[in-house]
Amino acid sequence: xxxxxxxxxxxxxxxxxxxPEAVQSLREFTTELIVEAVVRCLRVINxxxxxxxxxxxxxxxxxxxxxxxxxxxxxxxxxxxxEVGYQTxxxxxxxxxxxxxxxxxxxxxxxxxxxxxxxxGKSAVLLRAIAAKIKxxxxxPWVPPTCRTPRLQLLQGTSLLTPFQAHPLVLPRDxxxxxxxxxxxxxxxxxxxQPPCLGAVAPSLLxxxxxxxxxxxxxxxxxxxxxxxxxxxxxxxxxWKRQRLRRRLLDQLRQASLSHSxxxxxxxxxxxxxxxLGVLSSRGPGGALAKGSRFSHAQRLAHGQDLQELVGQMQxxxxxxxxxxxxxxxxxxxxxxxxxxxxxELQRLGAEIEAMEGQVKVLELSLSQAEGVLRQRQLALVGRxxxxxxxxxxxxxxxxxxxxxxKLQLVVEGxxxxxxxxxxxxxxxxxxxxxxxxHLRATNRxxxxxxxxxxxxxxxxxxxxxxxxxxxxxxxxxxxxxxAELESLPKDVSRAAYTQRILEIVxxxxxxxxxxxxxxSDTRALQKEINQLTGKLDRTFAVTDELVFKDAKRDESxxxxxxxxxxxxxxxxxxxxxxxxxxxxQREIRDLEEQIESExxxxxxxxxxxxxxxxxxxxxxxxxxxxxxxxx
Amino acid sequence: MxxxxxxKCCLTDENKLxxxxxxxxxxxxxxxxxxxxxxxxxxxxxxxHFSIVLTAKDFNPEKYAAFTRILCRIxxxxxxxxxxxxxxxxxxxxxxxxxxxxxxxxxxxxxxRKAYLxxxxxxxxxxxxxxxxxLFTALMLKKRIVVxxxxxxxxxxxxxxxxxxxxxxxxxxxxxxxxxLNDDELEALKTCTGYIAxxxxxxxxSRADLYxxxxxxxxxxxxxxxxxxxxxxxxxxxxxxxxxxVQSAEDPDKSDSxxxxxxxxxxxxxxxNLSSFTEVSDDxxxxxxxxxxxxxxxxxxxxxxxxxxxxxxxxxxxx
Numbered sequence: 001x002x003x004x005x006x007x008x009x010x011x012x013x014x015x016x017x018x019x020p021e022a023v024q025s026l027r028e029f030t031t032e033l034i035v036e037a038v039v040r041c042l043r044v045i046n047x048x049x050x051x052x053x054x055x056x057x058x059x060x061x062x063x064x065x066x067x068x069x070x071x072x073x074x075x076x077x078x079x080x081x082x083e084v085g086y087q088t089x090x091x092x093x094x095x096x097x098x099x100x101x102x103x104x105x106x107x108x109x110x111x112x113x114x115x116x117x118x119x120x121g122k123s124a125v126l127l128r129a130i131a132a133k134i135k136x137x138x139x140x141p142w143v144p145p146t147c148r149t150p151r152l153q154l155l156q157g158t159s160l161l162t163p164f165q166a167h168p169l170v171l172p173r174d175x176x177x178x179x180x181x182x183x184x185x186x187x188x189x190x191x192x193x194q195p196p197c198l199g200a201v202a203p204s205l206l207x208x209x210x211x212x213x214x215x216x217x218x219x220x221x222x223x224x225x226x227x228x229x230x231x232x233x234x235x236x237x238x239x240w241k242r243q244r245l246r247r248r249l250l251d252q253l254r255q256a257s258l259s260h261s262x263x264x265x266x267x268x269x270x271x272x273x274x275x276x277l278g279v280l281s282s283r284g285p286g287g288a289l290a291k292g293s294r295f296s297h298a299q300r301l302a303h304g305q306d307l308q309e310l311v312g313q314m315q316x317x318x319x320x321x322x323x324x325x326x327x328x329x330x331x332x333x334x335x336x337x338x339x340x341x342x343x344x345e346l347q348r349l350g351a352e353i354e355a356m357e358g359q360v361k362v363l364e365l366s367l368s369q370a371e372g373v374l375r376q377r378q379l380a381l382v383g384r385x386x387x388x389x390x391x392x393x394x395x396x397x398x399x400x401x402x403x404x405x406x407k408l409q410l411v412v413e414g415x416x417x418x419x420x421x422x423x424x425x426x427x428x429x430x431x432x433x434x435x436x437x438x439h440l441r442a443t444n445r446x447x448x449x450x451x452x453x454x455x456x457x458x459x460x461x462x463x464x465x466x467x468x469x470x471x472x473x474x475x476x477x478x479x480x481x482x483x484a485e486l487e488s489l490p491k492d493v494s495r496a497a498y499t500q501r502i503l504e505i506v507x508x509x510x511x512x513x514x515x516x517x518x519x520x521s522d523t524r525a526l527q528k529e530i531n532q533l534t535g536k537l538d539r540t541f542a543v544t545d546e547l548v549f550k551d552a553k554r555d556e557s558x559x560x561x562x563x564x565x566x567x568x569x570x571x572x573x574x575x576x577x578x579x580x581x582x583x584x585x586q587r588e589i590r591d592l593e594e595q596i597e598s599e600x601x602x603x604x605x606x607x608x609x610x611x612x613x614x615x616x617x618x619x620x621x622x623x624x625x626x627x628x629x630x631x632x
Numbered sequence: 633m634x635x636x637x638x639x640k641c642c643l644t645d646e647n648k649l650x651x652x653x654x655x656x657x658x659x660x661x662x663x664x665x666x667x668x669x670x671x672x673x674x675x676x677x678x679x680x681h682f683s684i685v686l687t688a689k690d691f692n693p694e695k696y697a698a699f700t701r702i703l704c705r706i707x708x709x710x711x712x713x714x715x716x717x718x719x720x721x722x723x724x725x726x727x728x729x730x731x732x733x734x735x736x737x738x739x740x741x742x743x744x745r746k747a748y749l750x751x752x753x754x755x756x757x758x759x760x761x762x763x764x765x766x767l768f769t770a771l772m773l774k775k776r777i778v779v780x781x782x783x784x785x786x787x788x789x790x791x792x793x794x795x796x797x798x799x800x801x802x803x804x805x806x807x808x809x810x811x812x813l814n815d816d817e818l819e820a821l822k823t824c825t826g827y828i829a830x831x832x833x834x835x836x837x838s839r840a841d842l843y844x845x846x847x848x849x850x851x852x853x854x855x856x857x858x859x860x861x862x863x864x865x866x867x868x869x870x871x872x873x874x875x876x877x878v879q880s881a882e883d884p885d886k887s888d889s890x891x892x893x894x895x896x897x898x899x900x901x902x903x904x905n906l907s908s909f910t911e912v913s914d915d916x917x918x919x920x921x922x923x924x925x926x927x928x929x930x931x932x933x934x935x936x937x938x939x940x941x942x943x944x945x946x947x948x949x950x951x
Contacts, residue, residue: 255838362923365944372774372825373947379660416721423717430713438678 003505004098007498011105016040026098032057034092035067041104042074049074061617064090075100078107090614091607166207167195224462228455541569633658633687639812641665641683650681651784653700655693656810656830659820663687666700668708675711682707684716691804693792694750695742699723702737748804751793753891757881763854764797764881765874769864769938770845771798772899774806774826774945778843780836781850784810787830790849794828799896800903818842826945863941867934873898903946906939910948921948 005025013019017037023029029037036055043050053071057064068086075084080103088096143152169191172184195204227237397404544565552559636658638644642651642665655664667683670676684700684707703716722729727739757764770777771794779794781787791809795801809830811817821829821842829842837846844860847853856864880886880894909925921943926936943949 362949365941366949368825369944369947369949372945375823375825412725416725419721420714420718424714427712427714 003501004102008098008101008105011108012037012040012101015044015105015108026101027094029092029097031090031092034097035071035089037101038071038075038089038104041101041108042071042078044109045078045104045107046074049077061614061621065618075104078104091603091610093603094601164203165200166203167200169194169204169208171208224459228459231451231455545569636814636817637663637665637685639814640810641685642667643681643683653693653697654784654810655696655788657691657805657808658817660805661687661689662691662696664693664696664700666697666704668704670708673708673711676708690744691807692742692744692747693788694747695739698742699737699739702729748796748802749889749892751789751796752888753793753796753895754881754888756790756793757878757891759852760854762874762878764877765866765870766845766854766856766864767794767847768797768873768877768895769866769870770860771795771826771828772945773863773938773941775844775860775864776826776842777828777845777847778836779828779830779847779849780832780834781830781848782832782834784830784832786849787832790847791828791830796892797895798899799892800899813839863937865934865937867932867938869902869935869938902939902942906943906946906948 002025008026009019009023015037017033017040019033019037023033035057039050039053039055041050042053043055053067053074057067065086068089071089072084072086080100082096082099082103084096084100088100137155140152140155143156148156170188171191172188173180191205192198192201195201223234223237227234230237230240232240397408545562548558548562548565552562640654640656640663642649642654650667650669652668653664653666655662657663664686665683667681669681670679673679676682682704684703686696686700686703688696703719706715706719707713709715719729723737723739728736730736756767760767767777769775777794779787779791781790788809791807792804795804795807806824806827808821808824808827811821811829811831813831813833813835821827836842837848840857844857844864846855846857848855876898877891877895880891886894906921909922909929911922911925921940923940926939931939
């Protein structure tokens with residue numbers, strides 16, 4: 001019954017009845033509580049019907065009586081089949097109340113559980129609205145002022161809407177040259193004074209912090225992945241990386257210059273550089289440098305000046321021409337002549353340029369040849385100097401050729417011997433050093449193995465810590481999610497839980513029925529056995545009786561025995577009878593006890609006393625009223 | 633030099649590839665490196681590999697390969713450089729040394745001309761066909777040739793044969809068969825007018841400042857760089873030469889030296905042709921080219937261009 005009571009109490013709470021926490025079952029319900037619960041339920045089920053009823057029990061007895069009557073009537077109108085009257089509410093009986101409340105709760109509209117919990121009344125509605133609003137505002141995250149939509153601005157305010165302007169901050173460091181240290185100590189303004197306006201302090205700090213954090217994060221990631229693997233101390237690693245970058249830049253520059261030089265004939269000086277820059281800029285991201293370098297700009301300007309000069313000259317010519325006042329034809333002839341002249345000039349110049357180019361080519365070739373000759377001659381010179389030296393020595397030694405040849409051979413042999421000796425000496429030095437080198441190398445290798453092991457260990461540890469932190473974060477997330485779920489749970493889950501509970505109960509009941517039927521069959525089997533035994537006993541007794549009776553006619557002692565037998569049989573029958581009676585009585589006792597219990601549950605005496613006292617109070621009220629009317 | 637030799641020696645390399653014999657040139661001195669793996673040696677217990685480096689003034693890979701092999705065997709046997717030193721000095725002073733196993737090493741046995749002829753021109757022609765004439769032209773005009781192949785042995789075999797195409801010069805000092813992309817080495821390379829340089833680093837293809845003709849041996853490709861396009865213009869004369877080379881090389885009866893002879897005969901013909909336009913100046917110097925005479929002959933422009941550049945390469949121009 002406790003399950004049912006819990007469900008009932010929960011439903012009543014949802015319907016707006018203020019059931020105290022201490023109350024766990026219907027037995028503990030007071031009259032006031034019962035009335036309130038019934039009225040609230042009625043209000044939810046049928047608002048016009050419930051609206052006329054007050055959920056607070058008045059002190060006056062007659063008013064109470066009236067409320068009880070109207071409540072009973074309302075219940076009957078709703079279609080309650082059972083017996084209901086004012087006594088149901090005022091002098092409550094647990095069973096009846098339970099039946100009634102179950103009926104009412106079943107009548108409650110199910111689909112909108114939220115509406116069920118909505119107590120009537122303007123203040124309640126207002127409170128609910130306020131709560132909903134606050135909940136919604138708490139639910140929306142805080143948004144930085146610049147990102148607020150108009151609605152959010154209304155919610156979170158429009159103040160502090162200053163643009164985010166960050167300025168680079170200079171923070172003192174411990175390392176660096178002495179001058180820098182001096183600057184940090186003596187001249188660096190404080191951080192709030194560094195940005196040009198006060199509003200930029202916070203953004204600057206935020207930006208600086210974010211960039212530092214990012215840099216730190218990047219560095220850590222890189223150190224984990226590549227730095228550790230390179231087995232260099234952090235400082236050397238940074239240096240190495242810088243060098244590599246520089247080398248790559250150099251390579252890029254060289255390639256750029258090469259690809260340029262292959263696209264056209266090399267030109268000396270500035271144009272070369274401008275083209276190179278052009279190539280570089282065209283490789284730059286998005287052609288940001290497309291507007292051209294300073295060089296190309298200057299060049300374009302120079303060309304522009306040339307053009308302007310040309311235009312000026314033409315204008316001059318045009319002005320002087322009409323002033324000569326010659327006829328059209330003459331001017332035309334003049335122009336034609338000029339054109340032919342100019343063309344001739346052009347051709348001449350072209351031929352000249354070609355000739356020059358040919359000359360340049362010739363000169364270039366001559367130059368390369370000259371260089372080749374020079375190199376060859378230099379080499380020859382060195383060779384000749386050597387032979388000269390050798391030959392002059394030989395000439396010196398020529399006068400005593402035989403003698404000197406022997407001497408020379410001796411010298412050669414001696415120096416060869418010396419060389420070999422030196423080699424041997426060197427070997428004596430080299431041997432131990434080599435040994436030492438090998439030993440050191442072996443140690444180094446073992447160290448390296450050790451360091452590799454440590455490295456892998458370290459990486460594993462890092463990995464583990466990262467995993468652990470990720471796991472922790474995940475679990476926290478899960479916990480938060482579950483908490484949120486838990487918060488939103490009780491509203492929806494009750495039905496399912498109760499259904500499950502009901503199913504359980506049903507299965508329990510089924511089990512019990514099975515048990516009962518088993519017991520019943522047992523009992524039946526027992527009865528059968530008893531019947532059999534009784535039959536057997538009867539038959540045995542009949543046979544024995546006959547046999548003994550036959551003998552009893554002849555023998556005195558047997559007659560006695562027969563008498564005893566008869567007595568035994570009678571006594572036994574009596575005994576059985578008594579046992580059966582005792583069983584019946586016991587059953588009756590149990591029945592009575594149950595009756596007593598149920599009667600006790602009905603609180604009849606207490607109710608009677610209460611009825612009596614109420615009756616007395618009623619009479620007194622009536623007397624008072626009578627008195628008043630008479631006085632009036 | 634020490635750094636350079638260490639770089640060339642395959643033991644310092646990280647990829648652990650063993651090259652038994654490599655050679656090359658740096659600033660007119662030749663180096664020869666033989667590397668040996670030590671197996672079950674009684675005297676060299678802790679040594680797994682060692683290299684012997686010889687530097688010399690002459691180009692003769694076969695001679696020095698044999699010599700360093702002998703030295704290696706000596707070192708393997710005695711485990712001491714002293715014995716090696718003795719043998720080396722013996723070769724240096726007497727030109728002979730006793731080998732450990734059989735016979736002796738005689739430096740007289742190894743003629744320089746043999747070394748020049750050791751490579752196979754036929755292989756080159758069979759790989760490149762008519763394009764061989766590009767290599768021929770580049771060599772005739774003393775252009776810069778860069779050869780690339782990931783395997784150093786292939787590069788060396790190929791590059792050492794190339795100078796044989798211009799047999800009349802007998803100049804193997806243009807050969808730099810093993811060069812790294814290292815600043816010092818490139819600097820040394822740039823002081824030469826024309827050269828043949830072998831690389832095993834594929835990045836060399838992007839260094840257009842290093843070559844006029846780029847030979848990718850692995851893919852049998854020959855590329856002429858932009859700046860060398862003009863002097864390397866091919867004409868009828870080149871076709872003729874190319875056909876001659878291919879014909880001669882494809883003849884199975886002819887040996888490599890005969891092919892080289894054919895080519896050198898053709899070269900001589902061209903050179904005599906060229907010298908017909910020269911005039912001897914008064915001082916008894918070299919004959920110089922008379923450009924006007926060449927012009928009057930009215931060769932096709934490509935041929936004229938080639939002859940003119942050839943004259944420059946053969947130092948026959950008037951300065």
